[in-house]
Amino acid sequence: MLPVRSVHRKTYLKGARIAVVATALAVAFGVILALSVNVFEKQKRLQTANSDSVIWTLSQLEVEFLRYSSALHEALLQPEDAATLANLRQKFDIFFSRVTTVENATALRTNVGTESVDGYFKDIRAVLTAAIPLIDANDTVLAAGLPDLMDGYRTLSPVVREVSLKNLQNFTQISTAARYNVLHTMQVLGVVTFAMIIVLVALSFALFRLAAVNERNANKQRSLAARVQTILDTALDAVLVVDRDGNVQEFNGAATAIFGYQPEEAIGANLRDLIIPEEYRRGHDIGMERMRRTGETRLIGGGRIEIEALRKDGTTFPVELSIETAHTPQGDVYVSFIRDISARKAAEAEIVEARDRALAGERTKSRFLAVMSHEMRTPLNGLLGMLDLIRHTRMDEKQSFYVQNMEYSGRVLMDLINNVLDLTKLETEVEALNISSFDPPGLVQEVLASLLGLARKNENDLSFDWVGNPVPGIKTDRARLRQVLLNLVNNAIKFTKNGEVIVEAEIHEPVTPAGQPELELRVIDSGCGIAAEDQKRIFDDFETIDDTYDRNVEGSGLGLGIVRRLVQMIRGSIGVTSEPGEGSMFWVRIPIRIEAAEDSFEAPVVLPQKGKALNLLMVEDNMINRRVLREMLESAGHTVSEAHDGMQGVEAANATAFDAILMDISMPGMDGVAATRAIRSGTGPNKMTPIIAATAHALPEEIETFTEAGMNDVLSKPIIRAELNKILHYWTADEDDDDADIDFSEGEKEDGDNSFLAALARDLPPEEMRALVERFVTETDRAFDALVPLAQSEENRKEVTSIVHKTAGSAGSFGLDELHAALAEAQTQLKTNPDYNMPEGVAELSQAWLGARVEITMMMLGYGINLELEPWPLSA
């Protein structure tokens, strides 16, 4: 605003100055004109006299009167001389004529204020008129009348004298007045001339100053131009100035270096033909045309743009370009700075490639870790299952001791693998915070309850203490906080024997006014403690403290590393204080928001209906999966249609419009991806319907394939109710849904591998759950019973494959990942590898199933369900 105003002000001042100068000039001119006219008038008046010589006229009156007088006296002496009389007559006439002249003399009559001499002339004329008869008469009469004329003469004499004096007096007055008049004019002239000189001096001064200012400006302009030229010459970027038609006006040295044209080649040429590659010229023409027509500019003033440019030798190269408009008196010009960024682009490409390589390597590593862990878990499960079975056989004490040790080692190994899996998951997941409101004491109680068994085993007392004023509820990532606390308490219990573990919670008010309140959780144990030198490294990955303290303590060294990562994720901090032999205190501080409590964990298990009721299509080949999913969806109030494979799914999608489609990925025949492509490319009513993939194993590149095929989202199997509802709501909610932030947090993802079973246990009534699981186990038992003999003959390969596939589906939906993976692998081998040893493979699968079977049995026991199963394998 300010610069604009000052500019206006400047312009205004400039205008005012011009106006002042113009006015002064006009005044000077006017005065000069007036003076000239005045002088001209004066000169004209001098040239044309309006009067005869007054003095002469005045004197002549008396002179001629005296001549008349002398003629009269002469005549009196010689009355009979005709010549004398004639002379008298002439002198009378001359005097008479003079009287008339003087009487009419304009010079003596023009001024007002002079004394009138009319009276005297009246007297003179009366006397003269009386004399005329005598003068005009013959000589005799005139001679006789001479005495009368003498009388008249005597009367006239003083009057003529008087009138002469009066006239002289008047004339003096008039002259004086005239002189004063002239003087006055001269004074006015003087004043005006002086004023004019002042004006002229002022004008000269102003002009001088103007000239000085102009000179200064010109100098400034020159140095500015020189500076600009220097800048242009030394600029590292090419600088091009073009006019509205795209003709180059300036082309600096850097431009020559970059584009290969000499300035004399470039200047005057059109930008388009000079540096714009063939394929962009059309676009350039359209842009220029648009700018000419509408004044709209897209590149100009748009900051830096990366674009391709053309060299003189015809090669193109990437440049960074910025164009600005400069307004000049000759019209707008466009100044462009162009930088050759080939090197940068190349470096960038290299960096990107390097990064991609690194990322790919990282991904490979993560996947390798994940796969390896999975692969290790499968045989380990089998091993543990077998150990469990062995335990139930008759053994001597030694054997029993060995088995116990083996089992212990196996569990340690399992724990290790699980931790590695967790870590890999944390490394690869960049999940946003999942903030929800909850009641912190509830969370602590829940964690403590779940660890009560372990605590009892180590003969520890567990307690919880809330320090300070309780709060109704807080907001943070509950699931992560829960896992942090779980790990810390778990650790505390593990390292404490016959002691106590106390959890304290406290809310800290924000330190700064802008800060957030913090929740501090302290896990205090009376365990073995940690030496000062170890306290720092315990949060590093794979760090374990020398376990000479207690051989019984098991750990991968990853637990606290995971905790540290989780705490970082929820933007908190963690630390420890410990005294060897006395115990340790781990503290966690996380920023929170204090809220009214609405801890959904406290809410009843029965789900309230959230969101609107949807009409859904479920494409799923696995019966148990369908059963579970249908139950989940229907309990949420949705209507569910089923399709048992991809083909059926496409048919159903072509027949009816759905709000959303849940699509299994691996199905016999047409798989989920193909089915999705078919629906998307078809003309059915579900062309635009959200399609959500449901898959147990989704690697990032696979997810890409799904998205490419037209899937909107991915649900991880085992399907968690909250996740399901959230995704469905997300994809089907109307824009103006005011309950868009419905909290679907109930059913937080549980830890452990069998979360699907946990979800089932929560979602289904216990009896149904039992029936479902029993049926699954029995069916799988039967499947393996059938598989073992079938596998003996290559002829049955197809049948074996079919059974393996079906079993794999069920295992997948039950979250039996190891079994599922083994079956899926076997299935692939069966299909693709003719050398695959079927009997051996099936034997291995049987082992895997045995492990999984044990796992399920134990899990169900954990949920308070005692499965009634026939022993398997029957041969055992």
Place this chain on the structure above:
Amino acid sequence: MYLTDKFMRGALVASAVAFGALAPHSAAALDAPVGPVVLSVKGNITETNNGDQADFDTAMLEALGIKEFQTTTIWTEGTKTFEGPTLRAILEAVGAKSDNIRAVALNDYAIEMAAPAEDYPGPVIALRMDGNAMPVRNKGPLWLVYPYDSDPAFRTEVVYANSIWQLRNIEVQED
């Protein structure tokens, strides 16, 4: 003054050409006057009728060709009509060898002037004012007048001084 004269002369040349075409003069030898002599010219002249001087009566002056014009004067009131021969006509009639003349009035007023080389408009020796012969009592019988109104150049003190009334004698000077 000089400039104005020059300008005036230019104007007079043009007029002289015009009048010259209409009324060419014949420099005939002067007859003797019949009526009372009103004007005597002497000095550097070739034509005479009375010794070394040339005398004119009113009829002789009338015969030189009458110019008539209207003008105001600073000595009279209102516009007057003057009639008479031009000074140039008289000088030509007497064969004046010079333009420098001395004119003398009845009242002994005298002036010296250079008669303009051109004819009318220039000084006219008026015989009549408003159609009447002028008596001595009224600046007569001859009055050298200029058509003052026709040109500002005729409204100068010199011209006013030259406007000699009651004119009686002209003496043409040596060059």
